[in-house]
Amino acid sequence: MDSSLEIPGIARLVTGGGGLPRFEIATPLAEAHVYLHGAQVAHFAPAGQPPVLFMSAQSWFQPGKPIRGGVPVIFPWFGSRQGDASAPAHGFARTRAWAAESILQRADGVVVVTLRLEPDDAMRTMWNASHNWVLRHRIAIGSELSMELEIENRGTEPIQCEEALHTYFNVSDVRGVMVWGLENTEYYDKADGMRRKRQDGEPIRFTAETDRTYVNTEATCIIEDPGLHRRIMVEKRHSHSTIVWNPWIAKARAMADFGDDEWPRMVCVETGNVADNRLEIAPSARHVTETVVHCEAC
Ligand code: BG6
Numbered sequence: 467m468d469s470s471l472e473i474p475g476i477a478r479l480v481t482g483g484g485g486l487p488r489f490e491i492a493t494p495l496a497e498a499h500v501y502l503h504g505a506q507v508a509h510f511a512p513a514g515q516p517p518v519l520f521m522s523a524q525s526w527f528q529p530g531k532p533i534r535g536g537v538p539v540i541f542p543w544f545g546s547r548q549g550d551a552s553a554p555a556h557g558f559a560r561t562r563a564w565a566a567e568s569i570l571q572r573a574d575g576v577v578v579v580t581l582r583l584e585p586d587d588a589m590r591t592m593w594n595a596s597h598n599w600v601l602r603h604r605i606a607i608g609s610e611l612s613m614e615l616e617i618e619n620r621g622t623e624p625i626q627c628e629e630a631l632h633t634y635f636n637v638s639d640v641r642g643v644m645v646w647g648l649e650n651t652e653y654y655d656k657a658d659g660m661r662r663k664r665q666d667g668e669p670i671r672f673t674a675e676t677d678r679t680y681v682n683t684e685a686t687c688i689i690e691d692p693g694l695h696r697r698i699m700v701e702k703r704h705s706h707s708t709i710v711w712n713p714w715i716a717k718a719r720a721m722a723d724f725g726d727d728e729w730p731r732m733v734c735v736e737t738g739n740v741a742d743n744r745l746e747i748a749p750s751a752r753h754v755t756e757t758v759v760h761c762e763a764c
Pocket of ligand 1: 532545632
């Protein structure tokens with residue numbers, strides 16, 4: 467392993483699930499795991515707190531397959547690709563090995579890991595071969611978890627894409643959880659034939675499969691979890707969509723890489739730009755989507 471990618475006593479590159487390399491970071495502020503596969507944060511816990519992110523005990527850890535939990539990076543399309551049913555769901559960024567660009571510790575104790583993905587022939591074949599781009603994912607681990615996904619267009623034509631930080635949160639029991647912040651916002655209901663609806667003035671409560679793409683919202687979401695006496699705040703910048711997902715019973719059973727009984731312990735509140743909010747990035751321009759996750763007791 468490259469020793470410039472270690473901070474003695476703080477961060478090291480080790481062999482993780484399925485033999486895939488991951489950073490293990492432990493500081494007085496927090497501990498975290500970050501896989502090069504998918505640039506995926508797989509674990510984050512501020513000091514003295516239970517894990518903030520959910521990870522399925524049934525997850526695959528295999529090249530070419532997504533990891534079920536933590537924060538998958540979704541790019542360049544969200545869900546199935548329009549007009550191409552054979553394309554992998556949620557694009558290819560989450561199933562690729564990213565390059566580790568740097569790791570450093572700031573004066574305030576926060577550790578910042580930067581990972582990079584550039585197109586290879588397989589990605590060019592799968593998407594628009596004439597696009598030239600680079601993704602950078604900057605993950606800052608402190609008492610809060612901050613993630614910045616940068617898309618740089620290095621080509622000569624505009625790039626249209628969707629992207630998301632598909633954050634899986636660890637909750638005590640989703641049936642008692644409320645998500646605030648999306649009141650009076652419009653969404654596409656994937657659990658109801660993608661019908662466009664409007665959230666009422668109430669927080670989201672979970673009583674069935676929930677799969678909603680909220681559009682035109684930059685609001686901070688708050689996951690209120692009475693069972694863990696915790697509020698998780700999900701702040702974002704340069705993101706106009708928020709996806710809220712829990713598979714519930716039947717869909718959990720249908721997923722090979724997810725335990726049948728795991729659905730009550732997770733909820734996804736995802737930061738992105740999808741559907742009506744898909745991005746168009748001009749030549750030589752960059753787009754950075756940022757999300758910051760922090761917790762408080764309640
Ligand atoms: C969510 C989508 O973001 O991801 C759901 O809204 C989807 O429709 C879920 O089921 C999980 O997707 P995947 O491809 O990881 O099984």
